[in-house]
Amino acid sequence: NAGVTQTPKFQVLKTGQSMTLQCAQDMNHNSMYWYRQDPGMGLRLIYYSASEGTTDKGEVPNGYNVSRLNKREFSLRLESAAPSQTSVYFCASRTASGRNLYEQYFGPGTRLTVT
Amino acid sequence: KQEVTQIPAALSVPEGENLVLNCSFTDSAIYNLQWFRQDPGKGLTSLLLIQSSQREQTSGRLNASLDKSSGRSTLYIAASQPGDSATYLCARNSGGYQKVTFGTGTKLQVIP
Numbered sequence: 001n002a003g004v005t006q007t008p009k010f011q012v013l014k015t016g017q018s019m020t021l022q023c024a025q026d027m028n029h030n031s032m033y034w035y036r037q038d039p040g041m042g043l044r045l046i047y048y049s050a051s052e053g054t055t056d057k058g059e060v061p062n063g064y065n066v067s068r069l070n071k072r073e074f075s076l077r078l079e080s081a082a083p084s085q086t087s088v089y090f091c092a093s094r095t096a097s098g099r100n101l102y103e104q105y106f107g108p109g110t111r112l113t114v115t
Numbered sequence: 116k117q118e119v120t121q122i123p124a125a126l127s128v129p130e131g132e133n134l135v136l137n138c139s140f141t142d143s144a145i146y147n148l149q150w151f152r153q154d155p156g157k158g159l160t161s162l163l164l165i166q167s168s169q170r171e172q173t174s175g176r177l178n179a180s181l182d183k184s185s186g187r188s189t190l191y192i193a194a195s196q197p198g199d200s201a202t203y204l205c206a207r208n209s210g211g212y213q214k215v216t217f218g219t220g221t222k223l224q225v226i227p
Contacts, residue, residue: 041219042204042220045215102164104149104206106151106161108158111156
């Protein structure tokens with residue numbers, strides 16, 4: 001199993017440009033998450049999807065949109081990038097059954113710089 | 116606001132030493148607590164998950180404990196090795212899809 005995969009690994013954008021970060025998981029998890037990680041602030045939840053067809057805002061949703069394309073894929077879109085969105089973005093999915101109930105699994109991250 | 120605190124922020128130890136990393140949280144309502152390892156420029160790797168009904172979990176040289184009443188979890192690393200050098204994060208899940216709060220991590224350096 002590949003686990004959670006993310007593309008691209010690195011991206012540089014100019015202010016105002018748009019882009020979509022892609023995430024896929026092959027563990028048959030229902031719930032998926034997008035986080036951003038900034039120095040000294042820990043991981044903060046941007047959006048999550050409890051199941052295919054549903055999405056909800058997390059702690060810092062402004063400036064982002066998401067799409068849960070199917071059970072495997074959950075994308076994050078920046079419509080008009082701003083320097084404040086320079087960060088490392090992580091996608092995660094979570095188990096919903098078994099001994100390790102609600103264990104989260106993370107992708108390798110996308111390092112985004114907005115100039 | 117529910118907070119998760121990890122102290123110290125950084126720790127340097129000689130190889131072979133046993134060490135304890137701390138994670139404390141302000142609200143004792145907890146569903147589970149997860150410990151992660153993050154290498155520079157990489158994603159988070161799950162190390163141990165402790166459910167609220169459990170007191171500890173073990174994996175190899177790692178042992179994690181949970182004390183809900185005091186709002187604390189500890190990660191014990193036995194016989195530390197240079198390969199253990201990384202940032203260790205804890206995450207508290209108080210239930211629900213968005214109720215996971217992460218600490219800011221302890222950066223561990225094990226010196227050969």
